[in-house]
Amino acid sequence: MRLLEGKTVLVTGGSTGIGRAAAIGAARHGANVAINYASSDDKATSCVAEIEALGQKAIAIKGDVADPTTAGDFVKHAVAEFGRIDVMVSNAGICPFHAFLDMPVETVDRTFKVNLHGAYYMVQAATRQMVEQGEGGAIVAVSSISALVGGEFQTHYTPTKAGVHSLMQSAAIALGKHNIRCNSVLPGTILTEINKADLANEEKRRSMESRTPLGRLGEPEDMVGPIVFLASEMAAYVTGAALLVDGGMFVNLQ
Numbered sequence: 001m002r003l004l005e006g007k008t009v010l011v012t013g014g015s016t017g018i019g020r021a022a023a024i025g026a027a028r029h030g031a032n033v034a035i036n037y038a039s040s041d042d043k044a045t046s047c048v049a050e051i052e053a054l055g056q057k058a059i060a061i062k063g064d065v066a067d068p069t070t071a072g073d074f075v076k077h078a079v080a081e082f083g084r085i086d087v088m089v090s091n092a093g094i095c096p097f098h099a100f101l102d103m104p105v106e107t108v109d110r111t112f113k114v115n116l117h118g119a120y121y122m123v124q125a126a127t128r129q130m131v132e133q134g135e136g137g138a139i140v141a142v143s144s145i146s147a148l149v150g151g152e153f154q155t156h157y158t159p160t161k162a163g164v165h166s167l168m169q170s171a172a173i174a175l176g177k178h179n180i181r182c183n184s185v186l187p188g189t190i191l192t193e194i195n196k197a198d199l200a201n202e203e204k205r206r207s208m209e210s211r212t213p214l215g216r217l218g219e220p221e222d223m224v225g226p227i228v229f230l231a232s233e234m235a236a237y238v239t240g241a242a243l244l245v246d247g248g249m250f251v252n253l254q
């Protein structure tokens, strides 16, 4: 069953990792896709090519989500290409691991600006367009298990993910009257570029794996079903929800 037939899906940070898997997964479900990306033209071009090979349309728009003007520009380009938007997957994020006591101010500022402010601007720009269209829509924000638990080297990061989770709850209330649903996914540990260096530490990787009842860390593809589900009409009565996608890591205290 194709759950996003004829829909236009926007994905931020869509050229790699979870965003890329979500973009291609949405296309497999019948969507045309616009991705925002930060830097690598090659990866964005190859994502577009993969989507086109599936018989769907795709565009890639470069832009820093921390810049408030990027969101409006992204939505404008998508509407110019596809005529409308139906789903925004707010995914772009960074996690530069660093100790707390000597955390540079610039690292804190940048992490907040990309992860939280960027999500805010993107969700706002997308939903302004959805309200104008008058036919509802869906937002899926990529928060994290880190919205619920801390990390010694993530003191600047975990508050942004709690913020994204909270943003979806408030936006769900603000936008329910427009039939715009706002939900978040909370990935556990998914093997991507964001944690490649951190998980190169064998001991850390093994400890994360052993905390996961399903016995393995996640792959970007593990996020596709939950994101597509929340974006689709299958979740027509789901809003303000947060879906843990973590192989059971969160509930495993002992």
Ligand SMILES: NC(=O)C1=CN([C@@H]2O[C@H](COP(=O)(O)OP(=O)(O)OC[C@H]3O[C@@H](n4cnc5c(N)ncnc54)[C@H](O)[C@@H]3O)[C@@H](O)[C@H]2O)C=CC1
Pocket (backbone or CB within 6 Å): 012, 013, 014, 015, 016, 017, 018, 019, 036, 037, 038, 039, 063, 064, 065, 066, 091, 092, 093, 094, 095, 114, 142, 143, 144, 145, 146, 186, 187, 188, 189, 190, 191, 192, 193, 194, 195
């Ligand atoms: N990999 C994991 O274990 C988990 C990841 N997440 C979240 O998933 C999201 C995606 O990350 P991953 O796919 O894991 O890593 P990734 O590094 O492959 O993807 C992050 C994407 O965001 C883009 N990006 C970064 N800064 C940007 C900016 N200023 N403007 C536009 N794009 C920007 C990057 O270029 C990249 O494509 C992030 O929000 C991350 O916090 C959440 C929980 C766990």
Ligand SMILES: C[C@H](O)[C@@H]1OC(=O)[C@H](O)[C@@H]1O
Pocket (backbone or CB within 6 Å): 095, 143, 144, 145, 146, 151, 154, 161, 187, 188, 189, 190, 194, 195, 198
């Ligand atoms: C980057 C981390 O490895 C990853 O991101 C998160 O949000 C979780 O803390 C994961 O472990």
